[in-house]
Amino acid sequence: MQHCKLHELFIFGISITKLISTGNSLIFRLHKQQMQSNFVDAQEKSIFLFSDIKIKGNDGEELSAHRSILVARSGLFNILLSGKNVTTQDLIFPEFSSNTLLVILEYLYTGKVTEKSLIIETVAEAYHCADFFLIEQLKLQIIEFFKNRDVDNKVNVSAKILSQILEYMESSDNELTNLLYDSVSSVPLETIEYCNLNGKALEYILSKIKKEETNMLSTLEYNLFHYIILWAANEISEETLSFYRSCLPSSEIVNNLNTTYLQKWNFNIPFNIQEIHSRYKPTMITKTSSLLDYVNLDRIHPLVISNIIEPLSGLISPNKLSDIRKKYALLAGKYIYISREVPSLQWSTCGYNMCLYRSPFIVTSNSLSQGWIRTAVPVSGQGLIEWDIVVEKMCCQFWVGICTIKGFNVDYNSWLGNHAYGWVFGSNGVICHNSSNSTNKYGQKFKEKDIITVHLDMEERTCSFSVNRISYPVAFRDLPDEIYPAVSLCAPGKAKIEPHVKYQNY
Incomplete structure (x- = not known):
C-alpha cells in the first residue's frame, strides 16, 4: 500500500x-x-x-x-x-x-x-x-x-431531450437542437407522446413548420389543432384529457371528410360540451393561445369549425372565427365545397334537441317538438345540385327541404315550414313555405327507409323532389341565391344526407 x-x-x-x-x-x-x-x-x-x-x-x-x-x-x-x-x-x-x-x-x-x-x-x-x-x-x-x-423509441427520446435543451439554453440555434428537430420531424406529430414535449418544444416545432412551409411532419392543419388541444389537456389532468378526447374526432375521420362523404364517423359530440369546457377554459386558453396561432384554421373542414371548434369557446377568438366564416361564404359563391368536387353536404347548425348520430351525415331528434338542422356550407352558383335524404327512422312529422339564413334571425327550435326562410316537403305528402298550414298536396307520402331526392336548380332558382326515384314537378320557385339543405324533425326521427357525386363547379 x-x-x-x-x-x-x-x-x-x-x-x-x-x-x-x-x-x-x-x-x-x-x-x-x-x-x-x-x-x-x-x-x-x-x-x-x-x-x-x-x-x-x-x-x-x-x-x-x-x-x-x-x-x-x-x-x-x-x-x-x-x-x-x-x-x-x-x-x-x-x-x-x-x-x-x-x-x-x-x-x-x-x-x-x-x-x-x-x-x-x-x-x-x-x-x-x-x-x-x-x-x-x-x-x-x-x-x-x-x-x-441505440435506444428504444428514439423519436420520443429526442422529443424529451429537445424539451430539456430548450429549457436550459436561451438560444435554439445550435447543432444538437437541429439534430433533435430532424429526429422528431421524421414522423407525424401525433405519434409523439404528449408528456415528452413541453410548451417551448412544441412551439419550436410549430414555428419551424410555419417558417419552412413544408409538410415535414405529414400533419394537416386539423391534426395540429387536435394535437395542441390534447397536449394542453394532458398538461392539466387525465380527466381533462379524457373530456377533450371525447370532443375531438380523430384526425383520420376529419381528413376523410376531405375525400369522401361515405365514411363512418364513429363519434358522438357530448351534449354538454360547453358546460364542461367552461371548467377548464381559463387554463386551456393560457396553455394554447400562443400555440394555436401557428394553425391555419381556414384550412380546417367547416363542419369541424362549426360543430367542434366554435362550441369550445374562447380557444379561438370570435373575430378570428368570424373571419373564417366570411372566407367560407366568399368561396361558397363559386364552390359548394372549398377544395373538393364532392359537395360538402354535411349537417352542421341545428336546434338544441337535434344531434349528430355517429356521423356528420346522420341527424336525430330527441324532442317531441319540431326542430331543424342545416348543412355547414350553402349551395350557390348556377348549376343543378341534387342530394338524397334517407328516412332512417320515421316520426309523426318528417320534413325534407331547404332554407336560407341571409337577412333572417332564424329559430332552429321550431318547424321550418312555418318560416319565410324555409321550404319543406313532408311525409304527409304536402309542401309548405312560410305558413302554419300544410295543405298544398305534392307527390306522395313517404315512410321509413324511403329515399327523397332534392333537385335544386340554381340557374332557374327552383326546387323539386323525388320519392324513391319517382320525380315530381317543381315545388318551389323564386328561391334566393344562397340555399342550405335542411330537414325538420321531432323524436324519434332520424335523417341521413347523401350528396350525389356527379357535380360541376362554376
Whole structure:
C-alpha cells in the first residue's frame, strides 16, 4: 500500500505540460481506471487523489479536482482560478448537477467522455454545461454520442431531450437542437407522446413548420389543432384529457371528410360540451393561445369549425372565427365545397334537441317538438345540385327541404315550414313555405327507409323532389341565391344526407 501511494505521488509530480501532451501517460490511465471503478458510488466521485480543489453542483455533492489541470485545460477555469483574489478551495455551479460536472471533468482529464459519465438522460444538461464552459469539442462528442446511441423509441427520446435543451439554453440555434428537430420531424406529430414535449418544444416545432412551409411532419392543419388541444389537456389532468378526447374526432375521420362523404364517423359530440369546457377554459386558453396561432384554421373542414371548434369557446377568438366564416361564404359563391368536387353536404347548425348520430351525415331528434338542422356550407352558383335524404327512422312529422339564413334571425327550435326562410316537403305528402298550414298536396307520402331526392336548380332558382326515384314537378320557385339543405324533425326521427357525386363547379 505504501508503495502504491509513493507511485501515485511520483506520477502526480510529472509536469503538467508533459501530462497534457502525453495521452497514454500513467496518470491518465490510473485516473481513468479510478473513475470507471468508482462511478456508481456517489461518495467516491473524486476523480483523483491528492486533489486541491472541490467543485460542487446544485445537489451539494463535492467533486475533487486539481487546480493546475483545470487551469491548463479550460479557459474558463483559468479565469476563475487564476485571479489574485481567488482564495476559496471550492467552486459552486448552481446551474448543473454533480453528474453533469463529472462529464466536464472526465473530458478535461482524458480528452473524451464515456458511457460511465454520460448517459442519454443527461445529454441535454451535459451539452448545456459544455456550452457554458466553452468546450466546443465536447459538444461535438455529445452529439456523436446521441447519434450513435441505440435506444428504444428514439423519436420520443429526442422529443424529451429537445424539451430539456430548450429549457436550459436561451438560444435554439445550435447543432444538437437541429439534430433533435430532424429526429422528431421524421414522423407525424401525433405519434409523439404528449408528456415528452413541453410548451417551448412544441412551439419550436410549430414555428419551424410555419417558417419552412413544408409538410415535414405529414400533419394537416386539423391534426395540429387536435394535437395542441390534447397536449394542453394532458398538461392539466387525465380527466381533462379524457373530456377533450371525447370532443375531438380523430384526425383520420376529419381528413376523410376531405375525400369522401361515405365514411363512418364513429363519434358522438357530448351534449354538454360547453358546460364542461367552461371548467377548464381559463387554463386551456393560457396553455394554447400562443400555440394555436401557428394553425391555419381556414384550412380546417367547416363542419369541424362549426360543430367542434366554435362550441369550445374562447380557444379561438370570435373575430378570428368570424373571419373564417366570411372566407367560407366568399368561396361558397363559386364552390359548394372549398377544395373538393364532392359537395360538402354535411349537417352542421341545428336546434338544441337535434344531434349528430355517429356521423356528420346522420341527424336525430330527441324532442317531441319540431326542430331543424342545416348543412355547414350553402349551395350557390348556377348549376343543378341534387342530394338524397334517407328516412332512417320515421316520426309523426318528417320534413325534407331547404332554407336560407341571409337577412333572417332564424329559430332552429321550431318547424321550418312555418318560416319565410324555409321550404319543406313532408311525409304527409304536402309542401309548405312560410305558413302554419300544410295543405298544398305534392307527390306522395313517404315512410321509413324511403329515399327523397332534392333537385335544386340554381340557374332557374327552383326546387323539386323525388320519392324513391319517382320525380315530381317543381315545388318551389323564386328561391334566393344562397340555399342550405335542411330537414325538420321531432323524436324519434332520424335523417341521413347523401350528396350525389356527379357535380360541376362554376
